[in-house]
């Protein structure tokens with residue numbers, strides 16, 4: 001209702017709504033005193049429900065973060081029904097849409113962007129936070145074509161410091177680290193590093209390394225990430241066993257003869273040699 005906007009309208013001229021997310025909408029606005037453009041994220045407290053703590057986490061985190069590649073929070077206004085976050089203007093929109101519009105980025109452009117992401121995450125980790133929802137949708141492009149990290153709603157600032165294990169499984173499946181999707185205790189900063197690797201792949205390829213319509217298949221692909229298909233096929237043919245049984249045997253990493261053969265097949269392949277196993281010599285030498 002108009003009453004909720006009374007205070008924000010003292011300082012900002014509100015313009016069109018440019019985005020409506022889950023429980024927030026983003027409006028363009030102009031700061032009256034400086035005439036600077038800003039984005040205002042408007043949340044309805046009732047609609048937020050039990051997501052309200054997530055907004056508090058985000059606001060507290062952003063108040064502590066000041067970095068050239070993190071979207072700046074300028075002001076927070078809370079009324080009885082609404083929360084307004086006045087944020088840095090990022091007219092380039094989401095990196096996600098930008099990658100799609102260009103199919104994939106050149107190595108030069110990907111390198112510039114990736115260095116900005118690494119710089120932002122190194123800073124976030126240095127302040128004792130883990131972002132935990134790194135993905136191209138959470139990286140906006142500003143008017144100078146630089147990246148700005150957003151959405152600290154899932155971030156964690158473990159009391160015991162960053163080497164403290166976290167448990168809540170969160171973030172987007174395609175960007176989630178193996179230990180996270182296995183429900184194991186994990187180190188937040190290490191999970192962020194994994195997500196950055198997936199992000200780099202997405203920048204350079206324009207598609208995701210581990211993805212499927214079915215989230216369980218996505219998880220399976222993440223867990224098998226490092227398995228080399230050719231080597232598995234050669235082993236299953238040689239041992240006259242199914243691919244699945246060979247996969248099971250390899251994934252146990254027992255450092256038995258199966259592990260050795262798999263590793264040595266991989267190194268043969270890496271050196272451009274045929275991925276093949278010798279039939280045992282009949283003459284026994």
Ligand SMILES: O=C(Nc1ccc2c(c1)CCNCC2)c1ccc(-c2cn[nH]c2)cc1OCc1ccccc1
Nearest residue numbers: 018019026039071087088089090091092093094150151
């Ligand atoms: O300034 C922001 N967005 C933004 C501003 C102008 C324009 C665009 C986008 C692209 C759409 N065409 C009009 C130009 C902007 C700033 C901060 C945050 C933000 C910071 N924590 N949480 C959210 C979100 C923002 O937006 C979300 C968005 C809306 C529509 C599409 C793409 C992105």
